[in-house]
Amino acid sequence: MNDKNKQIDIKDVTGAVRSHRPTDEGHIYVRAQKGQWQRLRKLMGWFFMLLFVVGPWLSWDGRQAILLDIEHQRFHIFGSTIWPQDLTLLALLFMVAAFGLFFITTFLGRVWCGYLCPQTVWTFLFIWFEEKLEGSANKRRQLDKSPWSFNKLWRKTAKHLAWLTVSLFTGFTFIAYFVPAAELGLGLLTFSASFWPAFWVLFFAFCTYGNAGWMRTIMCTHMCPYSRFQSAMFDKDTYTVSYDSERGEKRGPRSRKADPGQLGLGDCIDCDMCVQVCPAGIDIRDGLQYECINCGACVDACDQTMERMGYAKGLISYTTEHKLRHKETHVARPKLIGYGVVMALMLAAFVYMASSIMPMGIEVIRDRNQLYRETTEGLVENTYTLKIINKTLEQETYQLRVEGMDDLEWIGPSEVTVQAGEVLSLPISLSADPYLLSSPVGDITFVMSRKGANPDDRKASLQTESKFFSSAR
Known part of the structure; x- marks a missing residue:
């Protein structure tokens, strides 16, 4: 199959049909919509939002279960502590996530954007506050056009206070993954928090308020790179929200009892519901557009309209x-399999490396001032500093020894106790009789x-290589 047959055809629909895109100075008044896809979207959104909120408050062995402690350069994730030496894991995790996103996009289009992206979840949450405090989409439009009054003032004030409250809580929760949650909460409540944690809470609160409250789809269409390059992963077998123009055209209103065939009309009654419920404000009947986030709101709206009219559902659907075009859809295709294989390999590498993380670490630093020195007894002595890391959540005792040369004498502690999460610097020396050394x-x-x-x-044990010098090279 050549590349031409793999790509989705671009259709010029300019002027073909009347567009219903919103024109109220660019503001989109999203109409509330219910249906199976919206129930699924809300369920997934609330589930992952709950995980996000609860995450910083989970405890593990008396410590915050998830704490990305950048200040001390260590990440605590339940019973594991990841140090800078283990950050290869983070790179692998990002690669798994990237190829997972490529795989899902090739298969199901932009479902990440419609169902799981924080921008979408928080945008719908903010729209929910709008509906509760300002009314339906038509009422919100009328309220914005009406002159200022007490009714308009209190509704607008209550909405923005609700937005700010959610934004501050979001900023606090996000920073609580990097600063202990209890310490951060107490510091903010008593106004004793240090500058930078307080600054970042306010910064992310401002971003949440601006993104979900004001910018909304601007973030998706102009600032998010995913909306731009995701089309490169689409092909004719990708499931996207699409309008069946063959069945729907020619559009036009009619009574429920009328026969659309006799009127020369398709199943689309041109009710405009698919546009009114779209958070991006697009008309899906214009064809595939990069603004579409595959949230399925238009699918639910159209299905309900078709049901009321007595027509078959699926005029707008995931297809x-x-x-x-009445052709066979190929799910197991080379590109999708390729993404899946790479994702599986990366995931296997991640699991292997995660299971291979040592619960301790040791780094040997030689004395930088001199390779060796001669003692008054005529012995050759090398000085080292051992950096011993206890990556566990409990106090550990370690035994130290050196191998490779039989005639070395250990000078310093050979057994040390290291507290949980501590990095211990231990200076030691090794000495030997130069007449007994062969090199x-x-x-x-x-x-x-x-x-x-x-x-x-x-x-249970860890090794690291070094050198012992008995003369200048």
């Missing part, structure tokens, strides 16, 4: 270009073992 430079291995651990536990 493919091939299906609209001026020897390879040595520092071994750190967790005291009392099972010898068969592969995570």
Whole structure:
């Protein structure tokens, strides 16, 4: 199959039919809509919003379960602590998410935007406050056009106070993933929080208020890069919200009892409901548009209209270009399989690396001032600083030794206790009789073992290489 057959055809519909896009100075008055897809969207939105809100308050072994502690350069995720040395995991996680998004987009279009994107979830939440405080879409339009009065003042004030409250709570919750939630909450309530945490709470509150309250679809159409490049992943087998023009045209109003065939009309009664419920304010009947976020509001609105008219549902539906042309839809196609395979490989690599994270770490730093020194006893001595990291949530005791050269003497503690999450700097020295050394430079291995651990536990000990110098090279 050549590339021409894989791409969705672009149709010029300019002037073909009357467009119903909103023209009220660019403001979109979204009409409330119910239906199966809106119930699913709300259920998923509330579920993941609940996870977002509850996340910072979960506790694990007396510590905040999810804390991305940038200040101390460590991420606590339930029982695991991820240090800068383990940030390869973060890169892999982003790659899994990226290919997962590519896979879903190729298969189901922009369902991420319509059902899970925070911009969409918060936008619909803000619209809900509009409906409760200012009324339906038509009432909101009339209220905006009416002169200022007490009724308009209190409704507008209540709406913006509600928006600001949600925005402040959102900003606080987001920052609570980076600063301990209890500490941040107490600091904000008592006005004792330090400058930067308070600044970032207000900053993200301002962003939420602006994005969900004022900018809305501007974020999706002009600032989000996903809306621009997602079309590159679409093909004729991608499920998108589409209008069946073959069935719907020619549009026109009619009574319920009228036979559209005798009137020379299609099933579309030109009720404009699909446009009124669209959060992006587009007319899906104009064809596939990058503003469409696949939320399914127009599908529910059209299905309800078709049901009232006694017509079959599905005039607007989640369908493919091939299906609209009465051709077979190919789900298992090379591009989709490719995205899935890469995503699975990345996920497997992530799981492997996550399971291989050591609960401890050791770094050896040689004395930078001199390679070695001679003691008064005539011995050769090398100085090292051991950086010992306890990545667990409990106090641990480690035993230290050196391997690779039999004639070395350890000078310093060979057993240390490190608190949970602590980085301990331990200076030690190794000495040897130069007459017993066979080479001026020897390879040595520092071994750190967790005291009392099972010898068969592969995570019970850790090794790192270094050098022992007995003369200048």
